[in-house]
Amino acid sequence: MRILVPEKIEENGLEILKQKADVDVRLDLTREQLLECIDQYDALIVRSATKVDAELISRGINLKVIGRAGTGVDNIDVDAATERGIIVVNTPDSNNMSAAEHSIALLLALCRNIPQAYMSLKAGKWERSKFKGVELYDKTVAVLGLGRIGSLVASRLKAFGMNVIGYDPYIPQERFDSMGVEKVDSINEIMQRADFITVHLPKTNETMGIISKKEFDMAKKELRIVNCARGGIVDENALYEALKAKRIAGAAIDVFTNEPKEGAAGEGFSHPLLELDNIVFTPHLGASTVEAQRNVGLAIAQQVLNALEGNVVEAVNLHGLNMKAATRLAPYLNLAEKMGRIYYQVESLPAEQIELVYSGDISKEDTRIITLSYLTGLLQPVTDERVNFVNIEKIIHERGIQVIESKNSHVDYFVNLITVNVKNKERMMTFAGTIFGKEEPRIVNFDGFEVDFMPTEHMLMVQNIDRPGIIGQVCTILGDNSINIANMKASRNTKHGINLMVLDVDSDISDEVLAAVKRVDGVLKAKELNL
Ligand SMILES: NC(=O)c1ccc[n+]([C@@H]2O[C@H](COP(=O)([O-])OP(=O)(O)OC[C@H]3O[C@@H](n4cnc5c(N)ncnc54)[C@H](O)[C@@H]3O)[C@@H](O)[C@H]2O)c1
Numbered sequence: 208m209r210i211l212v213p214e215k216i217e218e219n220g221l222e223i224l225k226q227k228a229d230v231d232v233r234l235d236l237t238r239e240q241l242l243e244c245i246d247q248y249d250a251l252i253v254r255s256a257t258k259v260d261a262e263l264i265s266r267g268i269n270l271k272v273i274g275r276a277g278t279g280v281d282n283i284d285v286d287a288a289t290e291r292g293i294i295v296v297n298t299p300d301s302n303n304m305s306a307a308e309h310s311i312a313l314l315l316a317l318c319r320n321i322p323q324a325y326m327s328l329k330a331g332k333w334e335r336s337k338f339k340g341v342e343l344y345d346k347t348v349a350v351l352g353l354g355r356i357g358s359l360v361a362s363r364l365k366a367f368g369m370n371v372i373g374y375d376p377y378i379p380q381e382r383f384d385s386m387g388v389e390k391v392d393s394i395n396e397i398m399q400r401a402d403f404i405t406v407h408l409p410k411t412n413e414t415m416g417i418i419s420k421k422e423f424d425m426a427k428k429e430l431r432i433v434n435c436a437r438g439g440i441v442d443e444n445a446l447y448e449a450l451k452a453k454r455i456a457g458a459a460i461d462v463f464t465n466e467p468k469e470g471a472a473g474e475g476f477s478h479p480l481l482e483l484d485n486i487v488f489t490p491h492l493g494a495s496t497v498e499a500q501r502n503v504g505l506a507i508a509q510q511v512l513n514a515l516e517g518n519v520v521e522a523v524n525l526h527g528l529n530m531k532a533a534t535r536l537a538p539y540l541n542l543a544e545k546m547g548r549i550y551y552q553v554e555s556l557p558a559e560q561i562e563l564v565y566s567g568d569i570s571k572e573d574t575r576i577i578t579l580s581y582l583t584g585l586l587q588p589v590t591d592e593r594v595n596f597v598n599i600e601k602i603i604h605e606r607g608i609q610v611i612e613s614k615n616s617h618v619d620y621f622v623n624l625i626t627v628n629v630k631n632k633e634r635m636m637t638f639a640g641t642i643f644g645k646e647e648p649r650i651v652n653f654d655g656f657e658v659d660f661m662p663t664e665h666m667l668m669v670q671n672i673d674r675p676g677i678i679g680q681v682c683t684i685l686g687d688n689s690i691n692i693a694n695m696k697a698s699r700n701t702k703h704g705i706n707l708m709v710l711d712v713d714s715d716i717s718d719e720v721l722a723a724v725k726r727v728d729g730v731l732k733a734k735e736l737n738l
Pocket residue numbers: 277278279280299302303306351352353354355356357374375376377378407408409410411413414435436437461462491492493494495
């Protein structure tokens with residue numbers, strides 16, 4: 208496995224990655240160089256400066272994972288990654304405390320003119336009256352976005368004795384109540400009431416420019432605003448005009464719409480906002496603490512390796528899948544994936560409708576992830592695309608396959624049973640599987656035949672007329688070709704006089720051996736299965 212790291216991540220994370228992969232840390236890569244070399248890597252780990260857009264993703268023909276060492280994934284084209292089955296992982300819980308504390312630091316620095324006073328004193332001046340500040344106590348502060356960081360900021364601002372109001376239409380009233388934050392339903396009201404605003408929104412089409420000229424025109428003259436989320440959520444031109452005209456009192460900014468990459472050569476930065484005096488700023492330092500970088504380094508290394516190794520991960524593009532349940536349901540995911548692989552190995556007509564029936568104990572679980580596992584197993588062998596949980600629903604939809612899930616708490620004989628009915632344009636085929644003990648997968652119905660076998664890598668499935676001598680001849684052919692039989696199950700359909708044999712063998716079955724089996728008088732079908 209090869210991993211490219213074009214931005215600085217903490218050594219602890221790199222060490223973990225290096226135990227399992229070749230890691231290239233290349234901080235000086237230009238965009239052109241990145242585009243040229245990305246095809247050599249299985250994973251890419253970035254912070255906020257590298258634009259992982261559709262062009263880069265399309266060049267990353269071997270990319271399986273994109274890791275964002277941090278929270279915001281606005282520099283990653285997640286849709287383009289999803290389209291190609293590339294898992295996008297981030298570390299949302301690793302730096303939120305640092306980002307929250309930095310927001311408070313910026314707010315205090317702004318209120319007390321700390322950077323300006325520092326510069327003045329450094330210049331040998333003693334200017335006490337010039338730097339008169341304001342208190343937070345008893346003022347109204349509006350928190351925009353009460354997610355991970357916003358809620359930490361809100362609770363800390365309450366400790367300053369502030370009246371905290373909040374704007375976040377996507378969280379319930381109860382959460383506002385439990386935080387002791389007054390819920391405000393419109394940005395207009397926020398602008399009219401707030402002495403301070405602190406922004407903790409994600410960068411989305413909806414949030415970009417959410418505070419712009421119209422909003423500043425409604426604001427109190429004393430308003431001071433902090434943006435430690437993403438550049439552009441507070442429109443930079445409107446902010447510049449409002450600050451220059453002293454329409455508002457001040458701003459503190461950690462993030463900009465266009466930020467340079469901190470390259471080996473140390474790129475410069477200029478911006479009209481830097482000319483103003485009633486503003487304080489930092490170069491995107493919200494997550495730049497010893498603790499956050501240590502947490503982020505560790506978390507991103509584990510996330511990326513887990514994703515590369517095919518383990519369960521909390522990914523940005525896993526669309527609400529209950530990944531915690533996935534760990535518990537791992538034996539069923541394995542069974543379903545193996546069951547999925549059966550269909551196209553025994554049938555060539557495209558599946559048009561798939562019904563998965565979950566019976567017994569398993570019916571009480573959130574089974575969506577098991578269904579996705581089945582569908583991944585179904586399509587992986589018949590497509591060149593990488594198919595996984597990330598893009599399987601989209602591919603199934605594009606192929607026009609209808610998927611139905613149903614549940615049934617009762618089941619005969621088994622504690623749990625997954626039955627799959629696959630309909631094509633000519634007929635319906637049924638397969639069923641269960642878990643024996645804690646994790647042993649068993650196929651118990653194979654195209655209508657009652658069987659009981661463990662799916663393995665090398666299998667031979669034979670259907671023959673139910674009469675003596677055929678099983679013996681098939682086994683002799685395998686033996687003559689040095690193919691060892693590890694296990695064999697036979698099941699008969701008395702109504703149609705057909706027998707099904709499923710043999711678990713120790714090695715590949717060549718085309719010649721398969722042809723010889725098919726030539727046996729009375730053999731109707733023979734297929735090699737790789738489950
Ligand atoms: N400066 C830094 O170094 C730094 C570090 C970490 C995170 N961040 C940024 O901080 C921001 C917040 O991160 P988080 O982890 O708290 O995110 P989060 O997803 O936990 O919280 C965001 C909140 O915003 C709300 N929201 C989304 N769209 C909204 C809208 N249109 N109107 C109102 N509310 C809306 C969501 O409901 C959610 O509660 C992100 O932009 C992230 O990229 C910056």
